[in-house]
Amino acid sequence: MVMTIGWLRAGLAAGLAGAVLALAGGCLERKETIEVRANGSVRVSHRLKGDAAEFRRDRADTLPFGAPWVVLDHDLPRDDGKGADRLREASAEFASAAHIPETFGAPGDPAPLRARTALAIDRLAGGTFRYTFERRYAPRPYAWRERLFKRALPDDLVQQVARKDGEPIPEDVKLRAIAGLIEFERTKSEVLLEQAMDAVLGERAGPRARLAARASLGKSIAREWRPEALVAILDGPEEEQAKVDARWRADSARTAARAGAAALEADGARVKGLEERLHEAFVTARRTLDATEDLQDETFEVRVRFPVPVVLADAAAIEDEGRTAVFRFGGQDLRDAEQVLRVVAEGRP
Numbered sequence: 001m002v003m004t005i006g007w008l009r010a011g012l013a014a015g016l017a018g019a020v021l022a023l024a025g026g027c028l029e030r031k032e033t034i035e036v037r038a039n040g041s042v043r044v045s046h047r048l049k050g051d052a053a054e055f056r057r058d059r060a061d062t063l064p065f066g067a068p069w070v071v072l073d074h075d076l077p078r079d080d081g082k083g084a085d086r087l088r089e090a091s092a093e094f095a096s097a098a099h100i101p102e103t104f105g106a107p108g109d110p111a112p113l114r115a116r117t118a119l120a121i122d123r124l125a126g127g128t129f130r131y132t133f134e135r136r137y138a139p140r141p142y143a144w145r146e147r148l149f150k151r152a153l154p155d156d157l158v159q160q161v162a163r164k165d166g167e168p169i170p171e172d173v174k175l176r177a178i179a180g181l182i183e184f185e186r187t188k189s190e191v192l193l194e195q196a197m198d199a200v201l202g203e204r205a206g207p208r209a210r211l212a213a214r215a216s217l218g219k220s221i222a223r224e225w226r227p228e229a230l231v232a233i234l235d236g237p238e239e240e241q242a243k244v245d246a247r248w249r250a251d252s253a254r255t256a257a258r259a260g261a262a263a264l265e266a267d268g269a270r271v272k273g274l275e276e277r278l279h280e281a282f283v284t285a286r287r288t289l290d291a292t293e294d295l296q297d298e299t300f301e302v303r304v305r306f307p308v309p310v311v312l313a314d315a316a317a318i319e320d321e322g323r324t325a326v327f328r329f330g331g332q333d334l335r336d337a338e339q340v341l342r343v344v345a346e347g348r349p
Contacts, residue, residue, distance in 0.1 A: 028054045028294075033303045036097070036131060038349035040121050044100055045091040049076065052086045061291040062104045062112045064090040097133070110284055111291040113334070114138040128348050133304050133325075135341040140292040142335035144191060152184035153177070171231075179227040185248075186221045190214040192289065193256040196281035197264065200274070206267060213256075213263035220255045249286075256282045295331035302327040308347030315343060 028050035035043040046064055048054075055063060055073065065071055069092045075084040094100050097119035105112030120132040157180060160173045193213055197205040225248070233244055257279035264274060271277070304315075305324040315325035325343040333339050 027051075028298045030298060031301045031303075033305065034097075034100075034117075034133075035305045036119060036133065036307065036345075038129075038307045040096050040119060042094050042097050042100065042119070043091065044094065046089070048088040048090070049085050052084075055086050055088060059291075059294070061294055062106075062109070063088060064092075064104050068092040068094075111287045113140075113291075113295065124346070126348075128346060129308065131306050131308065131345045133306075133341075133343045133345075135302065137334050137339040139337050140288070140295065140335050142289075142292050142296075145188060145289065145293075148187045148191070149184055152187065153180040174231055175227050178230050182221070182225050182227060182230070185225075185252075186218050188289075189221065189252050189256055190217055192282055192285045193217055193260050193278075195285040196256065196278050197260050199281040199285070200277045201264065201269060201271065204269060205264060209263040209267040209269070212266065213260045216259035216263065217256050220259065221252065224251065253279055253282050253286070292335065295334060298331040300327075300329050300331070302341060304341070304343055306343075306345035307349040308345045310343055310345045313343035314341075 028048060031047040031049075033045045033047075035045075037043075046069075048063060052075075053059075057065070069090040071088060071090045073086060073088050076087050077084050097117045100117045102116055103109070103112040103114045115135055115137045118134045120130075122130040122132070124130055157173070157176060161169060161177050194205075194210055197210065197213065230244075233241060257275045260278045260282075261275035264271070303319075303324055303326050305320060307323070309322040310318050310325050313325040316328045317326040318324065319326055323345070327341045329339060
């Protein structure tokens with residue numbers, strides 16, 4: 001199981017607290033510069049730094065590549081001398097802020113980070129101009145996942161696992177931690193199944209069908225995934241753990257689709273290819289959650305540079321003799337609510 005084998009093994013070594021972020025994906029540092037020109041055209045430059053795995057083309061949250069971006073990748077030795085980080089520099093020119101893509105993902109892909117950019121230019125008296133910039137990052141519902149995690153893995157259990165270096169973890173604590181992780185994965189999968197049912201049928205998926213589907217899925221997971229078996233796998237080869245992780249993802253998606261289809265059909269739903277559609281919707285919902293988990297430890301810095309001085313902004317800093325607004329925030333700021341960046345600049349270009 002992706003969250004009960006590799007995740008727990010690292011958790012037992014480093015403490016459960018923070019392990020979910022470490023294994024959901026390495027930290028990615030995102031820096032973006034938006035240079036606004038007097039005529040409203042813009043140049044956008046990205047500087048993305050992180051573990052090489054963050055730059056795989058199959059990662060859930062796609063990063064810039066291909067036209068219109070000019071992309072350069074290279075490796076940077078880490079300051080501690082242990083390995084290297086991948087650095088991607090990408091830049092593109094746009095006729096206006098409205099042409100900046102909302103996402104780097106393919107059309108219809110729900111997983112990538114999305115942000116709408118707008119720029120209004122008003123001519124004022126005396127030959128001066130006002131530039132009003134706004135960037136809106138779409139919310140990514142995540143609080144529900146945190147509630148399930150806290151319920152399955154309470155703080156006292158996390159503290160027992162987060163022991164000092166070299167201090168052994170008692171076997172009973174290991175077993176409780178694995179049981180908690182299975183519980184977390186079970187309830188998370190039940191929520192993803194409900195999201196899949198909504199995507200396929202909307203309000204036609206009534207409360208009775210929802211409860212029946214969740215109960216069926218939960219029983220299947222409890223029957224197939226037992227804490228005692230996973231304890232034995234913890235200290236085994238990483239290749240075996242990876243196989244178990246992959247089997248969990250495949251099995252849980254198929255089981256969820258079957259449970260949902262059976263419950264809906266028993267409740268009177270008649271939809272062609274229902275199980276296949278539920279499977280696809282479940283995988284999509286999990287892909288979106290994977291990308292959102294990956295965002296949680298990422299850092300963002302957005303610099304908006306104008307041809308005239310900034311007069312109003314909710315930015316962290318104003319630089320370049322008053323012409324650049326600097327916004328800084330983290331991936332956790334993007335969950336469950338919009339993250340909005342606004343700045344106004346006025347003057348004679």
